[in-house]
Structure formats: C-alpha cells, structure tokens
Amino acid sequence: MAVLSKHDINERRKLPVTEPQSLVITPILDENVFDEDSLDLRLGTYFLLPQIPPQPFVDPTSPGTSSQSYLRLHTPLGAYFVLPAHQTVLGATLEYIKLPFDISGQILTKSSVARMFMVIETAPWIHPLYRGCLTLEIANVSNTAIVLYPGMTIGQLVLFNTSVAEEPAKLSGTYVGPVYPEAPMLRQPGEVLYGIGLEKYRHPLYGWINEKNMARQVNAEMAKLGDAEKSNVKAVIRILQENGALPADNPASRLFSK
Amino acid sequence: MPTLEEQVRHDASSLYQFVSSITQHCDSKNPAAAYLSSSERFFKYIIELGQATKAYVKDFPGGRTQPPQFLDLRDDIATLRGSWQFLHLFVKPALDSDTLHLPTSLIQGLIERFREIPDYADTDFAIYHTDLFNYLNVQLNVFKTIADETAALVKGPKFPEKLALIGIPYSQSSSLFMNCLIPHEMGHHVFGDKGLGAKFRPVVEKELQQLFGATLTTLDRSAITNLLVRWAEELFCDVFAVRMVGFCYSFAFIELFDVSKALDETGKLTRSAGMTDFDEYPPHLFRLQQQVAILRKDKWWDELTKVDAHYVNLLEEVDLMKEADFNLSNFGSIETTKVKAAFLKVVPLIFSELDAVSAGLESGLEEWKSVCEKIESYLEHGIVPSNLLEKRGELKFHVPSLVPLLNSSYKFYVQLLDRLLNHIDHADVSDIKCRSDWATKVQMWTAKAIEDGNVLRTKGTS
Numbered sequence: 237m238a239v240l241s242k243h244d245i246n247e248r249r250k251l252p253v254t255e256p257q258s259l260v261i262t263p264i265l266d267e268n269v270f271d272e273d274s275l276d277l278r279l280g281t282y283f284l285l286p287q288i289p290p291q292p293f294v295d296p297t298s299p300g301t302s303s304q305s306y307l308r309l310h311t312p313l314g315a316y317f318v319l320p321a322h323q324t325v326l327g328a329t330l331e332y333i334k335l336p337f338d339i340s341g342q343i344l345t346k347s348s349v350a351r352m353f354m355v356i357e358t359a360p361w362i363h364p365l366y367r368g369c370l371t372l373e374i375a376n377v378s379n380t381a382i383v384l385y386p387g388m389t390i391g392q393l394v395l396f397n398t399s400v401a402e403e404p405a406k407l408s409g410t411y412v413g414p415v416y417p418e419a420p421m422l423r424q425p426g427e428v429l430y431g432i433g434l435e436k437y438r439h440p441l442y443g444w445i446n447e448k449n450m451a452r453q454v455n456a457e458m459a460k461l462g463d464a465e466k467s468n469v470k471a472v473i474r475i476l477q478e479n480g481a482l483p484a485d486n487p488a489s490r491l492f493s494k
Numbered sequence: 495m496p497t498l499e500e501q502v503r504h505d506a507s508s509l510y511q512f513v514s515s516i517t518q519h520c521d522s523k524n525p526a527a528a529y530l531s532s533s534e535r536f537f538k539y540i541i542e543l544g545q546a547t548k549a550y551v552k553d554f555p556g557g558r559t560q561p562p563q564f565l566d567l568r569d570d571i572a573t574l575r576g577s578w579q580f581l582h583l584f585v586k587p588a589l590d591s592d593t594l595h596l597p598t599s600l601i602q603g604l605i606e607r608f609r610e611i612p613d614y615a616d617t618d619f620a621i622y623h624t625d626l627f628n629y630l631n632v633q634l635n636v637f638k639t640i641a642d643e644t645a646a647l648v649k650g651p652k653f654p655e656k657l658a659l660i661g662i663p664y665s666q667s668s669s670l671f672m673n674c675l676i677p678h679e680m681g682h683h684v685f686g687d688k689g690l691g692a693k694f695r696p697v698v699e700k701e702l703q704q705l706f707g708a709t710l711t712t713l714d715r716s717a718i719t720n721l722l723v724r725w726a727e728e729l730f731c732d733v734f735a736v737r738m739v740g741f742c743y744s745f746a747f748i749e750l751f752d753v754s755k756a757l758d759e760t761g762k763l764t765r766s767a768g769m770t771d772f773d774e775y776p777p778h779l780f781r782l783q784q785q786v787a788i789l790r791k792d793k794w795w796d797e798l799t800k801v802d803a804h805y806v807n808l809l810e811e812v813d814l815m816k817e818a819d820f821n822l823s824n825f826g827s828i829e830t831t832k833v834k835a836a837f838l839k840v841v842p843l844i845f846s847e848l849d850a851v852s853a854g855l856e857s858g859l860e861e862w863k864s865v866c867e868k869i870e871s872y873l874e875h876g877i878v879p880s881n882l883l884e885k886r887g888e889l890k891f892h893v894p895s896l897v898p899l900l901n902s903s904y905k906f907y908v909q910l911l912d913r914l915l916n917h918i919d920h921a922d923v924s925d926i927k928c929r930s931d932w933a934t935k936v937q938m939w940t941a942k943a944i945e946d947g948n949v950l951r952t953k954g955t956s
Contacts, residue, residue: 262881263946310594332878367876408919413876415942
C-alpha cells in the first residue's frame with residue numbers, strides 16, 4: 237500500500253470521470269495546497285452543532301435522534317464560527333472528493349491546527365469509490381474558544397494505492413454524495429444484534445427487549461381475533477400512542493405501526 | 495377623559511413601542527444566522543428608519559398647545575402607524591431568510607447574472623420567505639413610496655437605491671430547480687424600473703379604441719386596459735426569465751404549475767382544459783408558447799428539441815397551438831375576440847422591449863453546448879460539476895457558468911436521472927422516494943458547483 241505522490245494524484249486528476257481510475261477533488265482553490273505526499277483540505281461552510289438532548293443521554297440508534305440532536309448552521313466564506321472550549325461540532329470539507337475504486341484515503345488534522353489542540357477527524361479512513369465532502373468531527377480540546385473560518389486549511393488528505401483489482405458494479409455505502417456534514421445514521425440495535433445471533437438486547441429506557449419473540453407472540457394472538465376485536469386492539473394501541481404511554485421509539489410502537 | 499394632549503402622548507408612546515419591537519427584531523437577530531449582503535442592507539435601512547421615526551415622535555406633542563395642532567399630530571401618528579404596518583409585513587420573513595434557509599449560491603449566481611445587464615450592474619435583491627405558493631416581487635414603487643413618505647415625515651433615510659425585494663415560497667427554500675423561477679420576479683423589477691407599463695398602456699388603449707370604437711364604457715375600457723397591461727407584464731417577465739437563464743425557467747414553470755398534465759397518454763395536447771383561458775393572468779399554455787418563441791429566438795430551441803423528455807414534448811405541442819386555441823373568460827357581454835386581438839398586438843412590443851432591456855446579455859447557449867454532456871457525466875457519476883476536466887491527460891479545467899449548470903442539471907434531472915440511479919446499489923428507479931432523494935442530491939451537487947464556481951471565478955483560477 238503505497239502513498240500517492242503529488243505527481244500520482246495529478247495523473248489521476250487528468251482522467252475523465254467516466255474512467256474508474258479517475259480522481260476528483262473540487263474546488264482546488266490554490267495549487268499550493270499540494271505537498272509531495274498529500275494535499276490540504278479546507279473547512280466548508282455548513283455545520284451541525286450538537287444540542288442538549290431532551291433525555292439525559294443520546295441514543296444514536298433511536299429513530300429521529302439525528303435530526304433532533306443537531307442544530308444546522310451556515311457560515312458563509314468570510315464569516316466565522318466560534319467553537320467554545322471543550323465543545324464539538326460536525327463540519328465538512330469545502331472540497332468534494334471522488335476516489336477511484338483502487339485508492340483509499342486518510343484525512344489527518346493539519347499540524348498547525350492540531351497545535352491549537354483541535355482535532356478534526358476521529359474516523360479518518362476513506363474507502364475507495366467514496367464521493368462527497370468529508371464530514372469532520374471537530375473537537376476543541378483546548379481551554380479557550382477557537383475561531384474557525386470556513387475556507388481555512390484544516391486537514392491533510394493522504395491517498396493510498398490499494399490492491400483492489402476491479403471496479404464494483406455499483407456504488408454502495410451509507411453516505412453517498414453528501415455536500416454537508418452528515419449526522420450519524422446508525423441501524424437499530426435489533427437489526428445489528430440479531431444479525432450476529434443475539435435474541436435480545438437491553439434498551440436504556442425499556443429494559444430487555446426481544447423484538448422477534450414479541451412479534452411472533454403478538455401475531456399469534458392477533459390471529460385468534462376477529463376483525464372487530466383486532467380493530468379494538470388497534471384503537472387501544474392508538475390511545476396509548478397518542479397519550480405518550482407508547483412512544484414512537486418503543487419497539488412495541490414500531491411493531492404496531494407495521 | 496384624558497386631555498387631547500395626554501391622548502396624543504399615549505398614541506405616540508404606543509407607536510414608539512410598535513416601531514421599537516420591529517427594529518429590535520432586526521437589531522437582535524440570531525447571531526448564528528448569516529444573511530446575504532442585500533438582506534443586511536434591508537435590515538440596516540429598517541433600523542435607521544425606525545430610529546428616525548422614534549426620534550420624531552419622542553417629544554410629542556413638543557411645544558404644541560392648541561387642539562388643532564394635537565389633531566395634526568394624531569394624523570401623523572396614524573400615517574406612521576399605517577406605514578409601519580406595511581413595512582412590518584416584510585421584516586420577519588426577511589429575518590427567516592438567512593443563508594441557511596435560502597438557495598444562497600443560486601441567488602448569488604442569479605444576482606451576478608442579472609448584473610450582466612449593463613443598466614443593472616449594481617442592483618441588489620433582498621429575498622424573503624412568503625407563505626404564498628407563488629413567487630412574488632414586491633411592487634417596489636409601492637414599497638419605496640411608503641418608505642420614502644415615512645422618511646420625509648420623520649426626516650429619515652430614503653429607501654436604498656437599486657435594492658429590490660423578492661419573495662420565495664418558504665417550502666421551496668432549499669429547491670434549486672424551482673428557484674429557476676426567481677428571474678421572473680427580477681423581470682417584474684425591470685418592468686417597473688423601465689416604466690414598461692406606461693409604455694404598453696397607450697398601445698393597449700389605441701388598439702382598444704380601434705377595435706371597439708366608442709362601444710366600451712369608460713369603466714370597462716379602464717378595467718380591460720389594466721388587465722391587458724398586467725398580462726403584458728406577466729409575459730414580459732416570462733420571456734425575460736428565459737432570456738436570463740434559458741429553458742430551465744420553462745421546465746420550472748411546467749413543474750410548479752403541473753402543466754404536463756395537459757398531455758394525454760400519447761403525448762398529445764388534449765387535456766388542456768383550464769390552461770387555455772385568459773383570466774387574471776394569461777393561460778399557462780399561452781405563456782409557454784411565448785417562452786418557446788424566445789427560446790427559438792435565442793437559438794436554444796433547436797438544441798432543446800433533441801432532448802427526449804416529456805417537458806420538451808409539451809413545449810413542442812404548445813408550439814403548435816393556434817391563436818384560436820386560446821379563449822377569454824369572465825368578460826360578460828364584451829367581445830372577447832377583440833380583447834384578445836388587442837392583446838396580441840402588444841405581444842411583439844413585449845419582445846422588442848425585452849431586446850432593448852437585455853441588450854448585451856450573452857445567452858450562455860454556446861457554453862452550454864460545449865459542457866452539457868460533461869456536466870451530465872459528472873452528475874451521473876455522483877460528482878459535483880464545478881471543475882470540468884477539459885481534455886484527458888491535461889490538468890486543465892473549466893469552471894462552468896450559472897446558465898450552463900442550471901440547464902444541464904435540470905435536463906439531467908428530467909431526462910437522465912435513471913442513469914445515476916443505475917450506478918447506485920439498491921436504488922430502485924421505480925421508487926418515488928428513491929427518485930426524490932436522488933433528485934435532491936442532484937440539486938445539492940449543482941448548488942455546490944454554483945457555490946464553488948462563484949469562488950473559483952472570483953479567484954480567477956481553476
């Protein structure tokens with residue numbers, strides 16, 4: 237796995253986007269962003285600021301958490317954004333990147349930025365074929381607020397050759413083509429844990445849950461009921477949901493919404 | 495009962511509070527929000543006019559002692575309150591329209607494009623949200639008159655020169671394609687600024703005189719004249735928009751008003767009921783026909799007819815319509831054929847005025863022809879088309895301008911979205927949500943390309 241030099245990067249940039257080996261980094265506002273083995277990336281103009289959640293914790297797998305947990309902000313070029321001490325924000329690179337099928341990448345905090353005790357990336361690996369502006373998990377770990385100017389160079393992109401032999405037929409991935417920072421989109425614990433053979437999981441609010449077993453039993457009981465009785469059960473569920481006794485993120489609520 | 499002097503003092507205090515509450519919104523707006531410079535100009539003006547108004551009423555009743563003087567002050571207070579009630583309508587919607595809640599890069603691009611018209615090189619547009627479905631231009635002369643009358647009374651600043659206001663439906667604030675309709679509202683600004691209504695009015699009056707002689711009542715003549723001038727204004731704004739941004743305006747028009755429902759299953763125009771009647775506005779299909787005329791004049795048409803899309807099919811069908819296919823309704827006993835004939839006489843004048851006001855504006859067609867396929871290829875591969883590789887093997891890039899970007903991207907969305915979906919794992923071309931999600935991405939990539947282009951062009955490098 238060799239690091240691509242400036243020459244290698246530019247050779248890839250010279251290829252039309254229809255060619256699987258092509259590399260796109262746009263906009264390049266200044267050719268001086270290239271080092272011999274990397275290039276600087278700039279801070280974009282959109283941010284997602286974590287908000288204090290209504291519950292005493294954030295459950296990233298809970299439906300709606302992403303939209304409720306962040307305040308979206310736009311700081312145009314020329315304006316600034318203040319990141320208080322010990323605070324975090326999701327940002328994105330100004331550059332939109334398209335990696336070829338045989339190149340991986342890594343984004344690193346620029347050393348001058350790191351020396352201000354700011355971390356810009358905690359999930360730095362970029363898979364082949366990625367396309368989009370890179371979401372940055374920016375953390376100010378210093379004791380003072382730091383002013384961030386969109387457009388400032390903030391990270392370094394290092395690219396690596398991989399031994400992938402051929403281009404996959406289709407693009408895949410949770411995050412395709414973002415131009416803004418993206419909030420996490422984690423799968424429900426049931427989906428993930430059942431996949432590795434677990435029958436149940438413990439929910440922070442509702443305790444131990446076995447969704448499959450619950451669905452099996454509920455469906456069996458419902459099958460014994462006539463239409464009028466089923467309708468009554470549904471009415472009861474609706475009353476519980478409308479009065480907050482069966483919140484939307486409750487697995488039972490999901491079961492009955494199906 | 496309080497004395498008249500006490501009543502005036504009370505009323506002045508009430509007005510003072512009202513104006514304060516408006517200016518306070520501008521003064522203490524959300525510090526995390528950013529605004530277009532044109533909006534900042536608008537807020538600054540409101541604050542300054544508010545300060546002048548408050549300074550004016552602060553010492554009421556001043557040295558006045560006589561009842562007639564008090565009554566004059568009451569009139570002033572009432573006038574000012576009326577003016578501020580009008581200005582009040584625009585402040586909150588403008589505050590809601592920060593750069594996060596607008597298609598900011600598109601608006602900046604459109605303003606730059608508008609400024610390519612020599613007479614409007616320094617014109618600015620402040621954008622505000624409206625809860626109406628239609629885009630709208632504030633009748634600037636009304637706004638300016640009210641603001642300037644207020645300013646004259648309180649010795650405050652006049653409304654800034656070369657600043658116009660445009661309302662966009664709040665629901666479309668993040669849509670790129672629908673906002674291709676904004677140039678129509680810019681057209682209203684030009685129409686008012688150039689006094690085109692006053693130019694068209696005598697022509698309309700003359701035509702009505704020739705066609706109707708003395709058979710129209712004064713009231714009918716006046717109402718019809720006003721209506722025909724309004725139709726002329728709408729048509730002017732349509733063709734102005736097409737000249738400014740090309741066929742993407744027509745596509746957005748078709749999409750917003752769902753005009754493609756006029757086509758039957760064979761692609762023929764047979765379901766056009768309700769879209770051929772001149773009423774408060776010219777009918778959709780007539781408006782589209784005039785847009786086709788300007789697309790043909792500006793040489794877009796030959797290129798557009800090569801595009802296999804139902805929007806183009808609709809435009810081709812509309813192009814075949816005859817004058818007799820359009821009707822007038824709600825005219826009572828007045829001979830509608832004559833009214834229509836009078837209006838059709840004005841149409842050529844609309845085109846000649848368009849040529850006059852847009853002289854020097856390059857269409858963008860040639861650049862579009864050279865980059866359209868490339869932009870489509872970028873979008874098909876999920877890439878922001880802000881820096882187009884000029885030639886394989888050379889590190890030379892082209893930064894596409896606004897007009898080629900908008901038209902290529904809209905064409906891609908209407909004609910070629912499936913190509914993009916075919917590259918995406920689990921994307922179902924027949925799934926409406928999936929199509930909507932990826933259409934949104936296409937718009938985001940295009941908006942990003944416009945934003946990048948604005949910066950790249952400023953820098954003069956790629």
